[in-house]
Structure formats: C-alpha cells, structure tokens
Amino acid sequence: MSDTDEKTQGRSIWIRLWPVYVIAAGLLAAWLFGVFDYLSLDTLQAHNSTLQAFVAEHLVIAFIVYILVYAAATAFMLPGSVFTIAGGLLFGLAGGSVATVIGATAGASILFFAARTSLGKAMNERAGKLVRRLEGGFKEDAIFYMFSLRLLPVVPFNVANVVPALLGAKYREYAFTTALGIVPGVLAYTWIGASLGATFDAGETENLFDVVKNFIPALAALGIVALLPVAYRKIAGRKAARLEEAAK
Structure with a gap:
C-alpha cells in the first residue's frame, strides 16, 4: 500500500468516526449546560x-x-x-416501565445503526480484543449472546448496545433481546420511582415506617434483579461461562 493510500484510508477512518464526535459533543454540551446537575432525586422531588x-x-x-x-x-x-426512576414517578409502574423500555430500545437502536453504518466500519478495521473474543460464540448463537449481554454484568450497557452491530447482528434480533433483556432492571427502578411518588404525595407528615413500607416491593424487586445473573448462569451453564470468560 502506497503512502497516499494509507493517508486516504486514515482520513476515511476519522470521517467514519462521526458518531463518536456527535456523542462527545452531546456529553460536553450536557456538562456545560449543567444537565448532569438535574439528574438527581433532589431535582425530582423539587419539581414533582x-x-x-x-x-x-x-x-x-x-x-x-x-x-x-x-x-x-x-x-x-x-x-x-x-x-x-422518573418514569415510575410520573407514570406509575406499568406506564413508566413501558415508556422506559421503548425509550431505551430506541436509543440503543440509534447506537446500533450508527455503529453498523459508520462507526462499526472504523472499529472493525481496528477490531478490539473484546469483539474478537466474542466473535466465535456470537456466530454460534447470536440471540443467546445478545440476551446474555443484557442479563449478565459482563459489559456496560452502552458497550452492549454497540458490540452486536460490530459482530453483524440482525436488527430485529437485537431489538427483541434488548427490549426483553432490560425488563427486569427497568421494572425494579421504575418501582422505586412509583414508591417515591407515594412518599412525595404523603408529604412531611409520613412516618418512617410508612416510608419504608412504600419501598419494600421496590427493594424486593432490586434484590431479585441482583440474583438474576446467578440464576441465569445456572440455567445457561457453559454458554454463560464462556461469554463471561470472553468478556474479561
């Protein structure tokens, strides 16, 4: 390959990384405008x-x-x-869960298509170790791997949004496993929001016992979510173990 071809390829890679620039710009804007300061339970209570x-x-x-x-x-x-949590506060357990699953799946889909159309090409040319380690098992059973990425804490949520696109996943399978796989966590945190709503509505006259009582179902749900990976490992057996080993 000539020096000219190498320079052209290098420029092409940087151009195809445009989704990274958009995400970075969005995060910078959020920080500059103080968006992160509003992502708190205190803000929810103040504007409830x-x-x-x-x-x-x-x-x-x-x-x-x-x-x-x-x-x-x-x-x-x-x-x-x-x-x-805000979804549960505003729309209750059922409405908040539905809205969050739709919103999270839509946002994950944006990252999926960004990775597949541009970012993925650049990343595949500079394939990371994680992608290479997961590639064999992914080709064997893509749906299992995508569902496991949601249920097992092997990679961060944002990484799980991108990796399937880099490995050539079909979108309909990606969307299905994303929407289904995030349900347990969504239910638990939405329940916290619904419990917060009951607590905020009661005002300052509510005693400590009543506050705790509101959160018992949500805390139980969080406990179940925490135990799900353990149960899933037992059910999935060797496949889950191979995935966790590959993701290390």
Whole structure:
C-alpha cells in the first residue's frame, strides 16, 4: 500500500468516526449546560408537583416526550437510572416501565445503526480484543449472546448496545433481546420511582415506617434483579461461562 493510500484510508477512518464526535459533543454540551446537575432525586422531588400537573393535563404528550428524552439520553450514553426512576414517578409502574423500555430500545437502536453504518466500519478495521473474543460464540448463537449481554454484568450497557452491530447482528434480533433483556432492571427502578411518588404525595407528615413500607416491593424487586445473573448462569451453564470468560 502506497503512502497516499494509507493517508486516504486514515482520513476515511476519522470521517467514519462521526458518531463518536456527535456523542462527545452531546456529553460536553450536557456538562456545560449543567444537565448532569438535574439528574438527581433532589431535582425530582423539587419539581414533582410541576411535573405531575403537566402529566395530568397532557398525558400523551408527556409520555411521548419522556420516551424521546430517554432515547436521546441512551444515545448520548447519559446515566439512565434517574430517568427510569422518573418514569415510575410520573407514570406509575406499568406506564413508566413501558415508556422506559421503548425509550431505551430506541436509543440503543440509534447506537446500533450508527455503529453498523459508520462507526462499526472504523472499529472493525481496528477490531478490539473484546469483539474478537466474542466473535466465535456470537456466530454460534447470536440471540443467546445478545440476551446474555443484557442479563449478565459482563459489559456496560452502552458497550452492549454497540458490540452486536460490530459482530453483524440482525436488527430485529437485537431489538427483541434488548427490549426483553432490560425488563427486569427497568421494572425494579421504575418501582422505586412509583414508591417515591407515594412518599412525595404523603408529604412531611409520613412516618418512617410508612416510608419504608412504600419501598419494600421496590427493594424486593432490586434484590431479585441482583440474583438474576446467578440464576441465569445456572440455567445457561457453559454458554454463560464462556461469554463471561470472553468478556474479561
């Protein structure tokens, strides 16, 4: 390969990394405008009355806006736990869970297509060790691997959004395993939000016992989510062990 070809290929790689620049710019803008300062339970409590009033008057609009905001947060790799809790606070356990699963899957899909159309080409040319280690097992059973990436804490959520695209996953299988795999965690954190709603509504007169009582179901759900990887390892057996070993 000539020096000219190498320079052209190098420029091409940097151009195809445009999704990285967009995500980095979004994170920088969020930091500059203090968005991260609003991602807290204190903020939810301070603005709870205003948010609840808006949802009561404009339920459909609020539902759609929440999904769009969650999708954008996922695409820009912002912390999702506070958004998930907010969904439970605003829409209850059922509504908040549905909205969060839709929003998170949509945001993950944005990263999937970005990785597949441009970022993935650049990354495949400079294939990371993780992608190479997962490639063999992924070709053997792609659905199992994608579902396992959601249930087993082997890689961060944002990494799990991109890796399947780099390995040539089919989108319909990716979307299905993403939506299904995040349900347990979404339910647990949404339940916390619903419990917060009951606590905020009760005001300062509520005693400690009642506060704890509101959170017992949510805490139980979190406990179950924490135990799911253990149960899944038992069920999946050697396949799960190989995936965890490859991801190390």
